[in-house]
Amino acid sequence: MPAPVSFHGTQNNDYYNIHNLPPWFVGPWNGWIYGHGGNDFFYYHFDPMEESRFGNIHHYHGGSGSDQISYTWTEQDVSVDLESGIGAIHGLSVTIYSQETGQPHVVNYSAQERYYYMENVVGGLGDDTLLGNDDANYIFGFDGHDEIEGRDGDDTLNGGVGNDTVRGGDGDDTVDGAAGDDSLVGGQDDDLVRGGSGEDTLFGNADNDTLIGGGEDDKMYGGSGNDSLEGGSGDDLLRGNSGNDMMEGGSGDDRIEGGTGVDTAVYDTAGSIIVQLHVGASSGALGNDTLTDIENVMVVGSGDATVVGDSGGNLLFMGSGDDDVHGLEGADSIYGNGGDDTLRGYSEDDYIHGGHGDDIGRGDSGDDTILGNDGEDSLYGDSGDDFIQGGDDNDYMEGGSGWDTLEGGNGNDGIVGGQGADEINGGEGDDTIFAGDYDDDISGGNGNDYIDAGNGADVANGGSGHDNILGREGDDNLRGSYGNDTLNGGEGDDTLLGGRGNDVMIGGEGVNEMRGGKGQDTFAWEAGPTGFADIFDFSLSNDRLAFEDGFFAQDLGPTTSLSDMVVAWGIGTDTFLGAHTADEGFQWIARLRNVDADDFMVKVYNETILEFDDGEDGPLPWSDGLPEGDGGMAAIDLSDSFLF
Known part of the structure; x- marks a missing residue:
């Protein structure tokens, strides 16, 4: 029987292709491969027609650097545990013939592997189990229905093709499902979880996570922390759970559930949409969504939006279209941003910012703050002690009843104080003040x-x-x-x-x-x-x-x-x-x-x-x-x- 064989690399980045081994190398041996320094790559392709390795153990020693073991084209199921350093290639068999009768006897076994100072692993074509360690691991399932867990460290995990289960563990992990119907868990700390194609289920778990569904009908659960959930195309379920979450359903008829905390529904479209928090629904260019426990709305893009708040204090943040916004009850914050917007706060103390464009801002009741910013704006405080500022261009302002503060800003402004002891400053330009x-x-x-x-x-x-x-x-x-x-x-x-x-x-x-x-x-x-x-x-x-x-x-x-x-x-x-x-x-x-x-x-x-x-x-x-x-x-x- 040949003695155990050892291979030694250099201090540089070495590449080892363990494939088509000679007959003297595939017998019962316990071989060692040393990477030493550098980022070493161990590529293993097991062919049962050529290598039985019955009872053998391979030892892979990565040394210093970031080292990787790869089973890319191995058809059998591979298990790798980088923390314990133990792995195996499962589902192997060997046929033994009796010397007395000549009858065949099939023996099933697993080829044993040992890993030392190894950080990264790539699975093969089978259903692999790949487990990381405390380092920042890169783990790629490649093909098959794989189970992957990064454990501690800031890991990069990718299930590859197949219906995979991928868990990040502790650390700021990047978890990708790629193709297939995957179950993806970020774990502790701030994780990025992406479903890819297929009907995926994504869990952020603890801390502040980013979940991206991708195509088809996905389910996303933010967990604790302030999470960002993006459904993409398909009829998705987005559930923020606890924390202040940002949730974008994308196209399709989505269910968006904020949970506890102050949560925001996001709409990115060039088409027209209607969002009504007080009835829990939205409709328009992106589909028909159901909204539950959503406090805020953010509209991104050039589409015209009609947005209605509810009885709470809402943050309503518009895009560059011509928007119509109604805060309803509660102390609301309304931002028109681009476009010629109509913004109305209604009851309580509202904050209204017109942004760019020729806007109409109306506070109604309450002590409101109304800012016109750019454009020729028309701003009305109505009742309450209001602060109104026109900003640039030629603006018109009315304080209404109450003790108001009105500032014209730049431009030739028209200012009417109304009832109450008002403080008025015309600012730049030829102003007309009543x-x-x-x-x-x-x-x-x-x-x-x-x-x-x-x-x-x-x-x-x-x-x-x-x-x-x-x-x-x-x-x-x-x-x-x-x-x-x-x-x-x-x-x-x-x-x-x-x-x-x-x-x-x-x-x-x-x-x-x-x-x-x-x-x-x-x-x-x-x-x-x-x-x-x-x-x-x-x-x-x-x-x-x-x-x-x-x-x-x-x-x-x-x-x-x-x-x-x-x-x-x-x-x-x-x-x-x-x-x-x-x-x-x-x-x-x-x-x-x-x-x-x-x-x-x-x-x-x-x-x-x-x-x-x-x-x-x-x-x-x-x-x-x-x-x-x-x-x-x-x-x-x-x-x-x-x-x-």
């Missing part, structure tokens, strides 16, 4: 803005640009800031600050405090009831006083006396002005602080202080509180004014 009733805080931002503060004690700042600001009722604080601004206090005791630029300020009714600031300012009186203007910084060299036609008791004409219209009276360092008004008769109308009365009268007779409108050229540009033109006095034809 604050509404109650005490509002308004900023026009950059651009030439029109601000109607409405009733209430309002604070309004025009910001940069040539702004027109109307206070209406209430004790208002109006500031022009930069630019040639027009400020009209309306009713109430108002404070008007012109800031930089050539401003026009109309105190209106009440006792009004007025400061023109830098520039050539005009302090003006409209026809009708008027109040008292307390002017703190009137400049005899730069500023003017202007009166609208119909303000005085007498009509202006060539024979009109100055004393029939205005009277100047010096008291201390100040000058007080009285006027014979058409509405109230004689009344004191202004106090010019730190202005000497004699110096004032010199300016009057030099025709540089007072300016009158005789009505022939129409009303002043600030008539009716709606400024027009450039907001200054350039629209008045001074050649028709009568100065005395």
Whole structure:
């Protein structure tokens, strides 16, 4: 009998083809093959017609590196346990003839294998059992109905052709069923499980797993952890179990069951779909799905989606189509993303983000946050204390009832505060702002803005640009800031600050405090009831006083006396002005602080202080509180004014 044979490789990557062994090598022997260093490949093809190996044991020593034993074309069932180092080729037989009678006798046996420092294994054509160890194993069943288990380590497992059972074990494993109706289990840690073709059953088990069904009718169970399940084509069952799971049924009539946790149904399509969480169903381009315990919806792709939430707080995330979304009850988060979307939150405190496109966002009841982002959006807070931001382009916003915060952003925006004490900022662009009733805080931002503060004690700042600001009722604080601004206090005791630029300020009714600031300012009186203007910084060299036609008791004409219209009276360092008004008769109308009365009268007779409108050229540009033109006095034809 030959002595045991040993083969020794090198420190490099060696390849051993154990096939068609010579007659002296296939007898009863216990051979050793050493791979030593490198990533070695042991390829074994057993041919029972050539090699009986009855009672023999092969020993494979991988050494250092990542080594592989392969039984690719072996037709018998192979078992390999890399952890114990024991394997076998089953289903072998040998025929022994009796020396006495000559009769044949068939003996069934298994060829024994021993493995040392082996990490990877490839099965053959039979129904193999392939078990890994603590290393990061690569195990491929090849053909047949195989049973594969990776055990510990981050393993890569593939059943190959046939109806296989593949289990990952501990570690972050990749488990593939390939062809056939497979049972696939990820095991512990974060696994990737793919069914491939066939009707597969996939289990994620513990931790955060990714399950992909592939073709035909698959069943997927996420287990514990936050899992991702993708059915693919076919009528699939997706069950998230515990954890916050993402589930995409794909095409076909699928059952999507979230289980416990906050789960999301995902739809990726260029066609139209309807998803209704409140009735637990979806329909459209991808098929008719049944939804159970699903809290959120994510739409991916360019299709137009109609999505309706339920009584809970839903996350509804749309794609690039023109979507129609209704949150219903609960505090919902709605994202329109691309397309011209209509987004409505309904009850409770909703978050609505229009995204790209010309969107309509409506909060309804609750304290809502509504963001337009890109596009020309129309945003409505309705009831509740809402935060509304237009974003880019020309947007329209309404706060509705409640104490709202409205920001125009970029573009020429239209903003309506509604009922409640609102905070409004027009942002960039030429904005039109109607604050509404109650005490509002308004900023026009950059651009030439029109601000109607409405009733209430309002604070309004025009910001940069040539702004027109109307206070209406209430004790208002109006500031022009930069630019040639027009400020009209309306009713109430108002404070008007012109800031930089050539401003026009109309105190209106009440006792009004007025400061023109830098520039050539005009302090003006409209026809009708008027109040008292307390002017703190009137400049005899730069500023003017202007009166609208119909303000005085007498009509202006060539024979009109100055004393029939205005009277100047010096008291201390100040000058007080009285006027014979058409509405109230004689009344004191202004106090010019730190202005000497004699110096004032010199300016009057030099025709540089007072300016009158005789009505022939129409009303002043600030008539009716709606400024027009450039907001200054350039629209008045001074050649028709009568100065005395």
